[in-house]
Amino acid sequence: MSQAGLSAPLPSAENARAEAVLSRLQLLVTRKLDGLLQGDYVGLLPGPGSEAGESREYRPGDDVRRMDWPVTARTTLPHVRRTVADRELETWLAVDLSASLDFGTARWLKRDLVIAAATAVAHLTVRGGNRIGAVVGTGSGASQETPTGFWRRRRAAAAAAPDRQPPVVRLPARPGRKEAQGLLRAIARTHIRPGRTDLGALIDMLNRPPRRRGVAVVISDFLAPVDSWARPVRKLAVRHDVLAVEVVDPRELELPDVGVLSLADPETGALHEVQTSDPELRRRYAEAAGRQRAGIAGALRSAGAAHLRLRTDTDWLLDIVRFVAAQRHARTRGTTR
Numbered sequence: 001m002s003q004a005g006l007s008a009p010l011p012s013a014e015n016a017r018a019e020a021v022l023s024r025l026q027l028l029v030t031r032k033l034d035g036l037l038q039g040d041y042v043g044l045l046p047g048p049g050s051e052a053g054e055s056r057e058y059r060p061g062d063d064v065r066r067m068d069w070p071v072t073a074r075t076t077l078p079h080v081r082r083t084v085a086d087r088e089l090e091t092w093l094a095v096d097l098s099a100s101l102d103f104g105t106a107r108w109l110k111r112d113l114v115i116a117a118a119t120a121v122a123h124l125t126v127r128g129g130n131r132i133g134a135v136v137g138t139g140s141g142a143s144q145e146t147p148t149g150f151w152r153r154r155r156a157a158a159a160a161a162p163d164r165q166p167p168v169v170r171l172p173a174r175p176g177r178k179e180a181q182g183l184l185r186a187i188a189r190t191h192i193r194p195g196r197t198d199l200g201a202l203i204d205m206l207n208r209p210p211r212r213r214g215v216a217v218v219i220s221d222f223l224a225p226v227d228s229w230a231r232p233v234r235k236l237a238v239r240h241d242v243l244a245v246e247v248v249d250p251r252e253l254e255l256p257d258v259g260v261l262s263l264a265d266p267e268t269g270a271l272h273e274v275q276t277s278d279p280e281l282r283r284r285y286a287e288a289a290g291r292q293r294a295g296i297a298g299a300l301r302s303a304g305a306a307h308l309r310l311r312t313d314t315d316w317l318l319d320i321v322r323f324v325a326a327q328r329h330a331r332t333r334g335t336t337r
Contacts, residue, residue, distance in 0.1 A: 133173030
């Protein structure tokens with residue numbers, strides 16, 4: 001499907017908001033990342049690479065397989081050879097835009113952080129002929145009757161602009177900043193539908209057809225059962241460097257003390273009333289949320305994926321800068337993560 005077809009279902013008001021959000025995010029990313037992450041070409045997830053760089057003195061923890069023996073012999077001090085990331089790599093994004101991402105109680109919506117993460121990845125990888133593509137999951141498209149006006153308005157908007165996009169859309173990988181801008185615009189304009197994307201199937205799409213080694217980035221809230229996506233992530237990490245970007249809202253970690261709170265499941269429309277004044281309930285909720293997030297982190301760690309968590313109530317740009325800087329520092333110490 002073309003990118004124009006992907007963006008067509010959005011109402012004009014949502015389309016305008018998507019353009020405004022994307023423009024603001026791109027400006028923030030360009031200013032921040034260009035100012036703090038300038039330097040040699042090393043990639044988003046710097047691995048050992050194959051292009052030879054400069055030599056430096058050996059430090060404890062360096063990989064002895066990168067010893068530069070000619071320099072070591074001349075200087076009588078052990079040296080290791082630096083390497084830089086391969087150029088003309090292919091980066092693929094698996095972007096989860098399930099209904100649960102259309103939520104936020106702080107400075108940003110979760111879907112805004114999804115677009116922000118995709119923008120940062122594109123900015124950091126589209127250089128030197130690198131290509132970037134994406135597969136976008138937009139929910140199952142199955143909606144349920146609810147008594148709320150919110151869902152009635154959503155169905156009315158969908159009826160006014162017929163939904164012509166499939167549950168998963170593939171945007172081919174192309175080189176160049178102009179093509180990356182078009183990809184980001186298509187993601188920002190994607191219409192979120194009721195239902196949950198099959199995250200495991202979405203990630204599996206990055207394995208088909210088989211590609212040469214590159215970077216795979218999975219952007220989601222990972223609220224689907226861990227068993228449904230853990231194996232595809234492990235399979236993906238066998239061939240590619242995998243980055244998992246987890247998007248979190250603070251209300252998913254703890255409940256505020258605001259009395260009776262009506263909650264609507266954005267994926268099914270089910271309504272629940274919760275008495276948040278009960279401290280025991282808030283404690284159990286926080287503990288359950290903590291176990292859930294620990295399970296997500298453990299599954300990603302065991303799969304060999306780098307893990308970046310972005311929150312809607314914190315400085316997500318600073319989190320990205322710290323993450324990339326940590327990855328690059330690890331590389332100079334002789335490790336890939």
